[in-house]
Amino acid sequence: MVRTGLNLGVGMDGTGTGTAPGTGTYAGTDTIAGTDTIAVPLAPGGLPGLGHLLGMARGRAVFLQRLRVGGDIVEMRLGRRSFYLLNAPEALYEVLVAQSARFSKGMLFDRVRPYLGNGLATSDGPFHLRQRRALQPAFHRERIARYTATFTAVAGERVGGWRPGRTIAMDREMRELAVAMLLPTLFPSAGEPGTGRAIDDLGTRVSSDLGLLVRGVLRATVLPPALAELPTPGRRRFLASAASLRRLAESAVREARRHPSGDGVLTLLLAAEEGTSSEDGISDEHGMSDEAACDELLTLLVAGVETTATTLSWALHVLARDPATADRIHAEAEAAGPDAATPAALPYTARFVQEVLRLHQPLWFMGRRALEPVRVGRHELPRGAEVVYSAATLHRDPALFPDPLRFDPDRWLARPEKSLPRGAYLPFGAGNRKCVGDGFAWAEMLAVLAAVTTRWHLHPAPGHRVRAVADAQIHPDALPMSVTPR
Numbered sequence: 001m002v003r004t005g006l007n008l009g010v011g012m013d014g015t016g017t018g019t020a021p022g023t024g025t026y027a028g029t030d031t032i033a034g035t036d037t038i039a040v041p042l043a044p045g046g047l048p049g050l051g052h053l054l055g056m057a058r059g060r061a062v063f064l065q066r067l068r069v070g071g072d073i074v075e076m077r078l079g080r081r082s083f084y085l086l087n088a089p090e091a092l093y094e095v096l097v098a099q100s101a102r103f104s105k106g107m108l109f110d111r112v113r114p115y116l117g118n119g120l121a122t123s124d125g126p127f128h129l130r131q132r133r134a135l136q137p138a139f140h141r142e143r144i145a146r147y148t149a150t151f152t153a154v155a156g157e158r159v160g161g162w163r164p165g166r167t168i169a170m171d172r173e174m175r176e177l178a179v180a181m182l183l184p185t186l187f188p189s190a191g192e193p194g195t196g197r198a199i200d201d202l203g204t205r206v207s208s209d210l211g212l213l214v215r216g217v218l219r220a221t222v223l224p225p226a227l228a229e230l231p232t233p234g235r236r237r238f239l240a241s242a243a244s245l246r247r248l249a250e251s252a253v254r255e256a257r258r259h260p261s262g263d264g265v266l267t268l269l270l271a272a273e274e275g276t277s278s279e280d281g282i283s284d285e286h287g288m289s290d291e292a293a294c295d296e297l298l299t300l301l302v303a304g305v306e307t308t309a310t311t312l313s314w315a316l317h318v319l320a321r322d323p324a325t326a327d328r329i330h331a332e333a334e335a336a337g338p339d340a341a342t343p344a345a346l347p348y349t350a351r352f353v354q355e356v357l358r359l360h361q362p363l364w365f366m367g368r369r370a371l372e373p374v375r376v377g378r379h380e381l382p383r384g385a386e387v388v389y390s391a392a393t394l395h396r397d398p399a400l401f402p403d404p405l406r407f408d409p410d411r412w413l414a415r416p417e418k419s420l421p422r423g424a425y426l427p428f429g430a431g432n433r434k435c436v437g438d439g440f441a442w443a444e445m446l447a448v449l450a451a452v453t454t455r456w457h458l459h460p461a462p463g464h465r466v467r468a469v470a471d472a473q474i475h476p477d478a479l480p481m482s483v484t485p486r
């Protein structure tokens, strides 16, 4: 099997889950009583006033990867603020699943809320629960089965339009394709006579501006507010783009009200009648308010496009360098026939996707906040503790995934996901905040891989060495490729 040649800049020795005894200086003021708890160790190398900001600035994912040897949970400081990095799968399981009621989404999401609104990814508590119940039916298995035909048709049309010999910016292509697959499920009648252009315009804007938007949100998230809000040209472009996207989303919601389209996610959302009062954005009489629906629409676009597009970009990056794997995926897709984009029908392709989500997990930084003092393993976290985890570095832990930098879909035959410790493999998170779109994303990715491998051989553009860049996600710096027909 191949090595992709990509890593986060950390050698095999630098990865791993350490259980170093606590040597940290943490002394919480609002902690749980207990005699057998140990202090959370403080990551080495912090500077007065700056903490570990320099390490993070030099290479975010690499820095987090190095901290894996520091213990089950490690404290790091960004400026004066402490963050507790969860390394051990058991600690992750505790926070994301077993004790999830004791955590809110935390600071990262507080900083995103002004731009994205209070949608499913950013909201908390009873409001989140109601919204989750309202959205969940749109992602049920039988609905995904219906969307799959759309994904196959859209992917076939776009991929079929590629021209041999031309250089294709495959990362941009995957983003446009992800938007093109998501929009018709949100609003199936978009583009039909009499429905106006709001949804199409929204799609075009998401395709063109999503990179700018996610980078802007990342800056707003990781920098102290005084720095993040400096009116630099980049900040002004980001604010203008975020405002324009919201206006387009508002028009799309109004259009969906005017032309309800039976099967569409947006229509389902607007009709949701989970609420008990209109104070929290959900009204008894009229279903979800426009504002709440607009927040959810923006959330689905931001959470659902970039993640899928980045994972698909990595998948095609691997296939372009490993024709034997591409041939195997092609053979499986040919044998299964059209409209068979399910893991059961495409078992090797499914293992391939599982491996891409392991080795090229796009999400390197997720957070929670402790709502009360919480004991996690041998450690106690104070109320208000900001807790973070990195699925990208977890998935490269040699204790969990032997020879972790080797790309090998068949490792999932030898050691299926179910046999891993709980909390060891988290491409879609876990617990009450697990990705609502995981089945949706799986269907999209399988449809695209079948569409590509049945039509084309992929070739990396000569002269470009793909590098992994960690901004809002870990994505390829650029992905120029050409194609030749099969």
Ligand code: HEM
Pocket (backbone or CB within 6 Å): 120, 121, 122, 132, 182, 299, 300, 303, 304, 305, 307, 308, 311, 362, 363, 366, 367, 426, 427, 428, 429, 430, 432, 433, 434, 435, 436, 437, 438, 440, 441
């Ligand atoms: C490969 C593609 C995807 C990946 C890797 C991914 C990953 C994730 C992860 C890790 C979370 C949990 C974050 C946390 O722990 O706080 C999440 C949440 C979420 N994702 Fe995805 N996602 C993908 C595709 C999608 C798609 C296609 C949609 C919608 C169409 C979507 C919508 C959401 C939403 C709404 C949430 C928030 C759920 C909640 O908090 O209740 N995602 N995603």
